[in-house]
Amino acid sequence: MALLALVPLAYVASYVVIIGPVDLWQLVARPRIAELLRNTVTLAVACMAATAVLGVALAVLVERTDLPGRRLWHGLLVAPLAVPAFVNGYAWVSLDRSINGFGGAFLVVTLSYYPLVYLPVVAMLRRLDPALEESAWSLGHSRTRTFRTVVLPQLRPALLGGALLVGLHLLAEFGALSLLRFPTFTTAIYDQYGSTFNGAAATAMAGVLVLLCLVLLLAELRLRGDRRYARVGRGAARSAVPLALGTWRWPLVATVGAVVVLAIGVPAFSLVRWLLVGTSTEFPLGELAQALVSTVVLALAGAVATTLAAIPVVWLAVRHRGWASTVIERSTYVANALPGIVVGLALVVASLRLVPVVYQTAGLLVAAYAILFLPRAVVTVRAGLEQAPVVLDDVAHGLGLGPLATARRVTLPLIAPSLGAGAALVFLAISTELTATLMLSPIGTSTLATEFWSASSELRYGAAAPYALLLVLVSIPATVLLMRTDSPATTAAVEERVPA
Amino acid sequence: MSSLTITGVTRSFGSTRAVDDVTLEVPHGSFTTVLGPSGCGKTTLLRLIAGFLVPESGTIAFGSTVVAGDGVRPMPPQTRRVGYVPQEGALFPHLDVAANIAFGLPRDERGTTGEDRVAEMLDLVELPRDFRDRRPDELSGGQQQRVALARSLAPAPAVVLLDEPFSSLDAGLRGSTARAVRRALQATNTTALLVTHDQNEALSLADQVAVMRGGRLVQSAPPSEVYLSPSDPQVAEFVGRAVVLPGTARGTRATCALGEVVLTAPAEGDVALMVRPEQVFVDLAHAEGVRGTVEEVSYYGHDCAVQVRLDEGTSVLARMAGVRHPVAGDPVHLRVTGLVRAYTSAGLP
Numbered sequence: 090m091a092l093l094a095l096v097p098l099a100y101v102a103s104y105v106v107i108i109g110p111v112d113l114w115q116l117v118a119r120p121r122i123a124e125l126l127r128n129t130v131t132l133a134v135a136c137m138a139a140t141a142v143l144g145v146a147l148a149v150l151v152e153r154t155d156l157p158g159r160r161l162w163h164g165l166l167v168a169p170l171a172v173p174a175f176v177n178g179y180a181w182v183s184l185d186r187s188i189n190g191f192g193g194a195f196l197v198v199t200l201s202y203y204p205l206v207y208l209p210v211v212a213m214l215r216r217l218d219p220a221l222e223e224s225a226w227s228l229g230h231s232r233t234r235t236f237r238t239v240v241l242p243q244l245r246p247a248l249l250g251g252a253l254l255v256g257l258h259l260l261a262e263f264g265a266l267s268l269l270r271f272p273t274f275t276t277a278i279y280d281q282y283g284s285t286f287n288g289a290a291a292t293a294m295a296g297v298l299v300l301l302c303l304v305l306l307l308a309e310l311r312l313r314g315d316r317r318y319a320r321v322g323r324g325a326a327r328s329a330v331p332l333a334l335g336t337w338r339w340p341l342v343a344t345v346g347a348v349v350v351l352a353i354g355v356p357a358f359s360l361v362r363w364l365l366v367g368t369s370t371e372f373p374l375g376e377l378a379q380a381l382v383s384t385v386v387l388a389l390a391g392a393v394a395t396t397l398a399a400i401p402v403v404w405l406a407v408r409h410r411g412w413a414s415t416v417i418e419r420s421t422y423v424a425n426a427l428p429g430i431v432v433g434l435a436l437v438v439a440s441l442r443l444v445p446v447v448y449q450t451a452g453l454l455v456a457a458y459a460i461l462f463l464p465r466a467v468v469t470v471r472a473g474l475e476q477a478p479v480v481l482d483d484v485a486h487g488l489g490l491g492p493l494a495t496a497r498r499v500t501l502p503l504i505a506p507s508l509g510a511g512a513a514l515v516f517l518a519i520s521t522e523l524t525a526t527l528m529l530s531p532i533g534t535s536t537l538a539t540e541f542w543s544a545s546s547e548l549r550y551g552a553a554a555p556y557a558l559l560l561v562l563v564s565i566p567a568t569v570l571l572m573r574t575d576s577p578a579t580t581a582a583v584e585e586r587v588p589a
Numbered sequence: 590m591s592s593l594t595i596t597g598v599t600r601s602f603g604s605t606r607a608v609d610d611v612t613l614e615v616p617h618g619s620f621t622t623v624l625g626p627s628g629c630g631k632t633t634l635l636r637l638i639a640g641f642l643v644p645e646s647g648t649i650a651f652g653s654t655v656v657a658g659d660g661v662r663p664m665p666p667q668t669r670r671v672g673y674v675p676q677e678g679a680l681f682p683h684l685d686v687a688a689n690i691a692f693g694l695p696r697d698e699r700g701t702t703g704e705d706r707v708a709e710m711l712d713l714v715e716l717p718r719d720f721r722d723r724r725p726d727e728l729s730g731g732q733q734q735r736v737a738l739a740r741s742l743a744p745a746p747a748v749v750l751l752d753e754p755f756s757s758l759d760a761g762l763r764g765s766t767a768r769a770v771r772r773a774l775q776a777t778n779t780t781a782l783l784v785t786h787d788q789n790e791a792l793s794l795a796d797q798v799a800v801m802r803g804g805r806l807v808q809s810a811p812p813s814e815v816y817l818s819p820s821d822p823q824v825a826e827f828v829g830r831a832v833v834l835p836g837t838a839r840g841t842r843a844t845c846a847l848g849e850v851v852l853t854a855p856a857e858g859d860v861a862l863m864v865r866p867e868q869v870f871v872d873l874a875h876a877e878g879v880r881g882t883v884e885e886v887s888y889y890g891h892d893c894a895v896q897v898r899l900d901e902g903t904s905v906l907a908r909m910a911g912v913r914h915p916v917a918g919d920p921v922h923l924r925v926t927g928l929v930r931a932y933t934s935a936g937l938p
Contacts (some may be wrong), residue, residue: 488693
């Protein structure tokens with residue numbers, strides 16, 4: 090399974106080797122590539138900075154101050170996760186066509202992705218031991234200085250992890266940026282692939298994209314350093330005393346409210362408007378049902394395959410720790426840094442060259458889903474298996490049970506909830522996946538995402554609305570799951586820098 | 590139930606000998622504690638007996654059955670019939686108390702007979718019968734340990750192995766849980782081995798205390814013998830507090846900084862003398878014994894530890910009842926009561 094996860098990387102690497110440095114340089118050193126590089130990097134840096142500031146500020150306001158209605162705000166601030174970025178892009182651009190280019194892309198992507206920073210920072214703030222802050226106060230530090238010198242350094246892994254996720258999502262983002270007409274590597278690869286089927290140019294760009302992803306991963310590892318951040322010792326930490334906002338109270342409520350209005354109010358308004366008044370709006374129940382059914386079937390197959398694949402990886406990583414099992418586990422994460430477009434492209438080429446029979450089959454699409462979403466299943470299942478300590482197996486052996494009976498009566502019942510949660514997360518991720526689905530879905534298969542895409546990219550905004558609504562509806566359960574910051578998925582997201 | 594015989598067992602991890610040529614006999618129905626500091630190999634010894642590890646040499650036998658040893662294919666843990674009670678109990682979190690206790694019973698016994706067995710086991714570990722439907726997270730630490738013991742005893746194991754079972758409990762709970770565990774083991778006449786780093790636990794629970802150090806077994810004897818006649822001064826200092834003083838022996842008597850003392854066994858020449866602090870009598874009123882000045886007093890209520898600097902310079906710890914005690918700076922006189930163990934330099938490790 091880990092090998093399958095490495096197919097896309099192997100594909101890009103082998104391509105680079107085969108084509109040779111001279112031809113590669115000719116493909117890469119073009120003004121078009123320079124423009125794409127500038128666009129991609131500028132947008133990534135700007136968005137990572139903006140989401141970092143917004144995410145931390147909102148998290149601190151909700152977690153550490155007496156902001157009125159904190160629980161409600163928390164729910165509303167996480168809600169944008171239920172709106173896929175491409176649906177958000179559609180909502181904005183269909184309201185006002187002038188929202189495009191860098192400004193539009195920056196606005197929409199920041200509003201879509203800030204929860205990726207907000208959520209882990211909130212989880213980290215809840216886990217911090219207030220005794221640390223109390224110690225700093227007792228040593229004469231002011232609240233501001235304590236925040237800067239004690240709290241902020243501890244938020245670093247969550248903040249960096251969140252910002253890294255924003256960067257990776259951004260590098261992989263196709264739908265929203267395409268609708269907002271802001272070309273980046275991902276949109277360019279798709280155009281190249283779709284219009285001319287120019288494998289060489291597309292692959293060269295994919296190579297640059299993969300490099301950018303790796304640069305991000307390495308930068309994050311480097312910045313994070315080796316320091317230990319986690320709270321030492323177990324037991325419930327007390328919650329911190331909230332900071333009184335005083336006269337700033339209502340202006341800050343208005344600010345948080347404005348973020349919520351922009352992040353979910355506008356998309357909701359746009360969607361409802363298109364549903365009610367769109368000239369192209371129709372409710373073809375047959376087609377909707379068909380798209381929903383094929384989405385559900387594909388997502389189910391992908392969820393089962395991905396979760397089953399995660400079990401041996403996790404088993405080795407947790408129960409047989411060693412460099413080999415770590416390499417296997419980590420290699421599955423590499424795919425996490427690979428955009429769906431690269432995975433799609435790699436599987437198209439690999440299947441056509443090596444096993445043409447599987448090209449354009451549902452099986453290949455399911456394999457792509459497994460590569461893309463294996464890390465989510467791995468972190469969730471891993472959290473579960475960590476809860477089933479090996480000492481329970483020892484006890485069961487002592488009580489006369491062999492390895493199989495122990496797995497059946499002890500381990501499986503204990504990890505069943507996390508297997509379920511992992512499968513659910515993968516299911517929901519697949520049902521809103523756009524890029525790989527567009528490239529790999531068998532001819533004649535339409536999913537919610539592909540139907541939405543064909544309508545909205547042809548500017549039939551009304552026709553896209555029912556699909557957009559269904560896409561939002563299927564995203565809600567995962568978002569609710571994530572809102573519980575103590576859930577294994579969120580913990581995993583904080584610790585493993587994986588989108589849960 | 591059967592006796593447990595360990596003969597010359599060795600096990601290494603890399604270049605470290607975790608268990609080094611250990612020989613120990615645990616008689617049928619008796620309770621032995623293995624006492625040692627952390628990292629001394631005691632948990633490794635337990636895991637070797639349970640079958641989670643295989644010894645490199647030596648044999649382990651339950652009664653007349655060799656379960657691991659030279660030339661014998663090691664019996665897997667699930668066929669050894671050991672009851673294993675790990676730290677913090679390790680109850681199966683997805684099962685209630687009754688299902689935990691009945692876990693090791695054969696399938697056909699888990700029904701009605703199993704229910705009787707569960708009730709019997711709950712009685713044995715002194716828990717109310719209505720605990721049977723509780724989930725592990727609804728139990729206190731001490732209750733969890735009792736259920737873990739009940740679970741290990743239910744299938745009538747050959748040997749019960751307890752791995753620091755009380756270390757996670759607070760002081761008050763530790764004593765009562767330990768006593769309940771000992772009563773349950775005695776009632777079922779179970780052969781049991783408990784590893785611990787807590788000397789009080791080791792001394793108060795067991796019929797036999799086996800002291801481990803650096804992978805080796807340095808002494809195994811009844812608790813009073815280990816305390817009063819430790820095999821060397823290091824054991825003396827590990828099992829309780831000890832005052833070790835240089836002295837000169839002549840037959841059954843020796844002289845040291847605390848004056849003349851009577852020895853447990855005759856010795857000659859330079860010796861190290863081991864005196865327990867409670868053997869050092871602190872005389873507040875009379876001027877009898879060796880003179881010194883109180884440096885520090887640690888008051889515990891029932892008794893207190895008094896650190897005294899003798900006039901000739903040696904510092905000595907004494908323990909006295911807490912009813913009437915000196916304060917720092919008081920002049921006192923010390924003398925030794927009872928017999929003193931002497932170690933000749935040849936006997937020192």
